[in-house]
Amino acid sequence: MELRQLEYFVAICEELHFSKAAEKLYVSQPNLSQQIKLLENELGVPLFNRIGRRITITEAGQLLYNHSKQILSHISQAQVSISELKQMKGGSLTIGILPGDADLMFNALLLDFHHKYPDVTLSLVETMSVTERVINGTFDIGVTIAPISDERLVHQSLFYEEFSLAVANKSPLARKKAVQLRDLQEEKLVLFPSEHQCRKLIDDASSRLGFRLKPVIETTTLSSMLSLVENNVGATVLPKLLLENLHHEGIETVPITDPTPGQDICLIYRSDKYLGFAARTFITAIKEYIEAAKQKAVTS
Structure with missing residues (x-):
């Protein structure tokens, strides 16, 4: 029939x-x-x-x-x-990201995407198990740290993320051209908690030099962290691209050297999963957003 x-x-x-x-x-x-x-x-x-x-x-x-x-x-x-x-008049998309990345990268992107495609239901989930939950099908796509070696996954590089020091513009550090990572062990710092990916990156880099940073305050909230830095309570370490795009008047960005902490950020999805138009469009939106952020940082 x-x-x-x-x-x-x-x-x-x-x-x-x-x-x-x-x-x-x-x-x-x-x-x-x-x-x-x-x-x-x-x-x-x-x-x-x-x-x-x-x-x-x-x-x-x-x-x-x-x-x-x-x-x-x-x-x-x-x-x-x-x-x-x-035509993006409907549909849903579940995206897995590492804790803190909503503040660091996704807020402006999600707002812009929602304005363009208001009938698409987006679900953004912060978790340390992004890769595992993309593999088991809980997430349609994920944004995480490279390298990814699982053959079940397709990974696309998004950008290499360097970290810089953020200090109050009235801090003596604000006048420095650069600071060495080991010099931060003598500074008052405001950092994310130890389980946060940004903090793990900083701790790993400092541990390789034989010390561990001891923050005076830990906070999970980016806005609180920036407010504390602006009021000269302490300095912090954040992605350079984020700091350059925030243009916080009371905060100066200082490069970190010897070494410069950094990580590769990539997008992942199952190789055997059909990506609907919503997923493909969102992937394009992520790449365009990151490229625009890079250009903004260069020209500012």
């Missing part, structure tokens, strides 16, 4: 005339008659009573007509839904 045969059958039921149904469907009457005959042979029952040039629907035909209308209606609705999804 083919969908085309059901469409032909419904048209005949509604016209009760083979010739009129053929005209409506833009097919020849012999072809239409042949398809109905094939359908009747497959079902093993007549679908129409043929009385001269008139036809009526049999009991089996009426039963098939009722089901066929529902089937065709569901298919039509599915086609509309898929069309709307392709």
Whole structure:
């Protein structure tokens, strides 16, 4: 049984005339008659009573007509839904990111994306298990730290993220051209908690030099951290790109050297997963947003 045969059958039921149904469907009457005959042979029952040039629907035909209308209606609705999804009129997308990245990168991006595609439902989840939850299908896409070696995943590099020191513009450090990482062990610092990815990066870099930074205050909130820095409570270490795009008047950015902490940020999704239009469009939006942020940092 083919969908085309059901469409032909419904048209005949509604016209009760083979010739009129053929005209409506833009097919020849012999072809239409042949398809109905094939359908009747497959079902093993007549679908129409043929009385001269008139036809009526049999009991089996009426039963098939009722089901066929529902089937065709569901298919039509599915086609509309898929069309709307392709045009970004609907759909949903679940994105996994590392803790803190919503503040550091995604807030402005999500706002812009929502304005462009208000009917797309976005779910942004912060977790340390981004990779695992992309693999098990909980997340459609994820943004995490490279390298990614799992063959089940496709990974696309987004950018290399260097970290800089943020200090109050009235701090003596603000006048320095650069500071060495080991010099920060003598400074008052405001940092994310130890489980935060930014903090882990800083701790790993300092540990390789034989020391561990001891912040005077830990906070999970970027706005609080920047306020504390601006009021000269302490300095902090944050992504350079973020600091350059914030343009916080009371804060100066100072490069960190020997070494400069940094990490590769990448986007991941399952290699066997079909990416709908929503996912593909959001991936493009991420890349465009990052490129714009880079250009803004260069020209500012």
